[in-house]
Amino acid sequence: MFFEIVHQSKKSRARVGRIHTAHGIIETPNFVPVATNAAIKGVDSTIIKPLDVQLMFCNTYHLILHPGSSTVAKAGGLHQFMNRQQPIITDSGGFQVFSLAYGGVANEIKSRGMKKQEGAILSITEEGATFRSYRDGSRILLTPESSVQAQKELGADIIIPLDELPPYHQEKKHILRSFERTHRWEERSLKTHKQDPMHQYMYGVVHGGVDPILRKKSCDRLSALGFDGLAIGGSLGKDREELANISTTTARFIDPAFPIHLLGVGDLESIERCIPAGIDTFDSSYPTKCARHGILLSHNGPINITRSTWKNVHEPVSTVQPTASYSAAYLHHLFKAHEPIAHTLASIHNIAFMVQTMKTIREKILNNEI
Amino acid sequence: MFFEIVHQSKKSRARVGRIHTAHGIIETPNFVPVATNAAIKGVDSTIIKPLDVQLMFCNTYHLILHPGSSTVAKAGGLHQFMNRQQPIITDSGGFQVFSLAYGGVANEIKSRGMKKQEGAILSITEEGATFRSYRDGSRILLTPESSVQAQKELGADIIIPLDELPPYHQEKKHILRSFERTHRWEERSLKTHKQDPMHQYMYGVVHGGVDPILRKKSCDRLSALGFDGLAIGGSLGKDREELANISTTTARFIDPAFPIHLLGVGDLESIERCIPAGIDTFDSSYPTKCARHGILLSHNGPINITRSTWKNVHEPVSTVQPTASYSAAYLHHLFKAHEPIAHTLASIHNIAFMVQTMKTIREKILNNEI
Numbered sequence: 001m002f003f004e005i006v007h008q009s010k011k012s013r014a015r016v017g018r019i020h021t022a023h024g025i026i027e028t029p030n031f032v033p034v035a036t037n038a039a040i041k042g043v044d045s046t047i048i049k050p051l052d053v054q055l056m057f058c059n060t061y062h063l064i065l066h067p068g069s070s071t072v073a074k075a076g077g078l079h080q081f082m083n084r085q086q087p088i089i090t091d092s093g094g095f096q097v098f099s100l101a102y103g104g105v106a107n108e109i110k111s112r113g114m115k116k117q118e119g120a121i122l123s124i125t126e127e128g129a130t131f132r133s134y135r136d137g138s139r140i141l142l143t144p145e146s147s148v149q150a151q152k153e154l155g156a157d158i159i160i161p162l163d164e165l166p167p168y169h170q171e172k173k174h175i176l177r178s179f180e181r182t183h184r185w186e187e188r189s190l191k192t193h194k195q196d197p198m199h200q201y202m203y204g205v206v207h208g209g210v211d212p213i214l215r216k217k218s219c220d221r222l223s224a225l226g227f228d229g230l231a232i233g234g235s236l237g238k239d240r241e242e243l244a245n246i247s248t249t250t251a252r253f254i255d256p257a258f259p260i261h262l263l264g265v266g267d268l269e270s271i272e273r274c275i276p277a278g279i280d281t282f283d284s285s286y287p288t289k290c291a292r293h294g295i296l297l298s299h300n301g302p303i304n305i306t307r308s309t310w311k312n313v314h315e316p317v318s319t320v321q322p323t324a325s326y327s328a329a330y331l332h333h334l335f336k337a338h339e340p341i342a343h344t345l346a347s348i349h350n351i352a353f354m355v356q357t358m359k360t361i362r363e364k365i366l367n368n369e370i
Numbered sequence: 371m372f373f374e375i376v377h378q379s380k381k382s383r384a385r386v387g388r389i390h391t392a393h394g395i396i397e398t399p400n401f402v403p404v405a406t407n408a409a410i411k412g413v414d415s416t417i418i419k420p421l422d423v424q425l426m427f428c429n430t431y432h433l434i435l436h437p438g439s440s441t442v443a444k445a446g447g448l449h450q451f452m453n454r455q456q457p458i459i460t461d462s463g464g465f466q467v468f469s470l471a472y473g474g475v476a477n478e479i480k481s482r483g484m485k486k487q488e489g490a491i492l493s494i495t496e497e498g499a500t501f502r503s504y505r506d507g508s509r510i511l512l513t514p515e516s517s518v519q520a521q522k523e524l525g526a527d528i529i530i531p532l533d534e535l536p537p538y539h540q541e542k543k544h545i546l547r548s549f550e551r552t553h554r555w556e557e558r559s560l561k562t563h564k565q566d567p568m569h570q571y572m573y574g575v576v577h578g579g580v581d582p583i584l585r586k587k588s589c590d591r592l593s594a595l596g597f598d599g600l601a602i603g604g605s606l607g608k609d610r611e612e613l614a615n616i617s618t619t620t621a622r623f624i625d626p627a628f629p630i631h632l633l634g635v636g637d638l639e640s641i642e643r644c645i646p647a648g649i650d651t652f653d654s655s656y657p658t659k660c661a662r663h664g665i666l667l668s669h670n671g672p673i674n675i676t677r678s679t680w681k682n683v684h685e686p687v688s689t690v691q692p693t694a695s696y697s698a699a700y701l702h703h704l705f706k707a708h709e710p711i712a713h714t715l716a717s718i719h720n721i722a723f724m725v726q727t728m729k730t731i732r733e734k735i736l737n738n739e740i
Contacts, residue, residue: 037707038700044711046692067681067703075684075699083695311437314445322416325453329445330408333437337407340710341414 002201002228003259010368012276019259021087021157022199023079026054028259029275029361031266031354032089032283037062038082041288042344045083051352055087057283060150061096065135069153077155089158092147097121097131098165126181144188152198160231161189163205168235179214182207183221190225201228203261209235210246219253229259244270248277275361276370287354291346294335297353306335320352372571372598373629380738382646389629391457391527392569393449396424398629399645399731401636401724402459402653407432408452411658412714415453421722425457427653430520431466435505439523447525459528462517467491467501468535496551514558522568530601531559533575538605549584552577553591560595571598573631579605580616589623599629614640618647645731646740657724661716664705667723676705690722
């Protein structure tokens with residue numbers, strides 16, 4: 001059994017579950033930190049280990065560009081390469097190819113140009129997407145089959161089929177064309193995966209943008225295909241409100257027997273809105289990005305340690321080691337002096353905070369309080 | 371007893387010694403990593419602790435600009451502030467004031483301009499040096515008395531008197547004027563220190579540029595004043611050859627009863643040349659700067675881990691934890707992917723390498739092999 005429901009809340013669709021993988025168990029709901037290049041920014045695996053991070057997210061797009069999935073395979077897979085013995089999930093690479101090309105929704109809305117050095121899509125055909133490597137300018141064709149093959153070489157416990165991420169603002173006919181193609185790509189991905197599962201599990205990616213009818217259709221199709229779980233992906237709207245609405249609506253369309261992942265969302269507000277709809281896991285670089293800006297997450301809201309109010313607070317602000325070894329004044333100083341360990345110490349705090357928060361949420365669900 | 375000679379080599383002036391401070395013993399010869407802003411770049415005190423770094427160097431100039439010596443005093447001193455229970459040495463701030471203003475010797479030779487944002491000297495008088503803070507543009511007067519006062523607030527175990535660092539290329543009459551003033555400043559510094567030693571020890575700074583006669587004169591004068599040790603400072607020449615020559619020449623002028631420190635020198639070649647002359651401690655950011663460029667120090671010479679030859683070497687290149695938890699291929703990847711933990715892991719390796727190397731050197735001196 002891959003996904004086991006330990007307790008279904010009497011109050012909502014929230015549940016406490018256990019995802020069983022070859023590298024151990026993931027208790028759900030849970031938060032999934034992002035280690036884009038097989039490394040969390042500023043925090044190495046030996047520091048992560050005691051923090052009880054049960055699932056970590058790595059990006060196939062970045063890893064195929066460097067060091068290359070074959071190098072990771074030669075190392076014995078991602079777990080061996082980055083010295084992590086616990087579960088890992090990888091995406092297909094598609095999200096980065098499309099989002100770096102189109103920019104995120106925020107960029108679209110603000111009409112920001114895309115950065116020249118970032119990946120550019122050269123063509124999208126039925127076969128796959130061709131893009132230019134931002135590292136060396138070479139042309140790379142990413143197909144459902146090649147993405148799954150790369151993810152087999154990386155060897156994560158949970159993998160994701162190739163999908164297409166259409167821009168948020170798009171004509172209806174283009175959306176529908178992309179929607180159909182994405183489901184064909186996912187089916188091809190699953191077929192490739194099933195030829196040799198290698199103890200990996202694959203989550204289908206639910207698409208349909210902010211249209212509930214398309215989302216329902218996507219859930220139904222993917223559920224019938226034989227995926228091990230479903231991830232809510234694609235365009236999730238222009239703000240947190242729209243994101244929570246379409247994510248929770250979509251989650252309610254999914255058979256509760258599936259573990260449900262929400263792709264790229266990890267702020268506490270969104271997590272707390274999505275869990276009662278039955279969403280189980282959330283990956284995001286939000287807590288580590290916050291940390292790099294001096295924001296420490298806390299139960300009383302975010303703390304900006306760079307503010308001068310902390311200059312003479314000579315007690316720790318964190319209870320997590322090693323951050324707890326230092327006063328707020330020292331952390332404040334490290335940020336002001338642009339010392340790299342500022343980012344490390346804040347990131348450790350924020351990751352541990354998310355782990356602890358999810359544990360508390362699981363306890364509340366067990367008590368039918370959520 | 372502050373400095374104890376455990377063994378005098380029969381082969382050279384090299385000796386194995388022990389410096390006794392309120393925060394523990396420093397075995398000599400030893401290497402002293404630099405933690406400019408009360409933090410080694412990328413490596414926090416909890417990681418340093420098991421590496422057995424017996425003395426650490428912090429920069430008063432940076433610490434008076436941020437967070438301010440009074441803030442550190444409120445924290446209970448540097449040891450408390452940065453959570454380091456072992457010995458610390460601070461400089462006077464003078465070196466940075468003058469070197470940021472004049473640029474190093476290399477900058478002088480290459481006629482590089484000084485960066486606008488860096489500290490600028492506004493005036494040098496008998497009283498002290500007035501400079502502009504690079505942080506907020508404020509005028510700061512650094513005098514022998516205020517430097518020692520700041521170092522009392524920082525609370526390091528070993529402190530340094532204010533001196534003047536004249537440019538390498540300078541007319542003889544200016545050199546002599548600076549030479550005389552520097553010794554008057556050092557005497558005032560020592561007087562201020564002696565009013566309340568607070569378990570701190572003060573090293574006089576030997577000046578005289580590359581002129582052996584001036585160096586001898588400086589040694590004689592400072593030795594008579596009652597310092598606890600001597601540090602070889604001032605301009606040490608334009609290259610490693612000149613540096614080793616003037617440093618070893620100067621060391622031979624010093625009474626062997628004094629512990630001798632060489633300021634700002636930490637490459638292995640220079641260390642190995644200076645130890646037979648009786649120099650005991652060496653501070654430098656060289657090993658951590660190397661680390662940030664992907665250079666791992668080794669007994670077979672420096673290893674450039676960014677070279678593609680390491681891309682598929684799936685065994686560790688270091689025996690130091692946590693760096694030893696990762697393969698050379700992973701370290702190579704981290705540098706190529708610009709991951710901050712690359713710097714951390716390489717810095718840990720290089721600091722541990724220096725600690726180990728100095729331990730081996732002490733053993734060789736005990737065996738009269740150096």
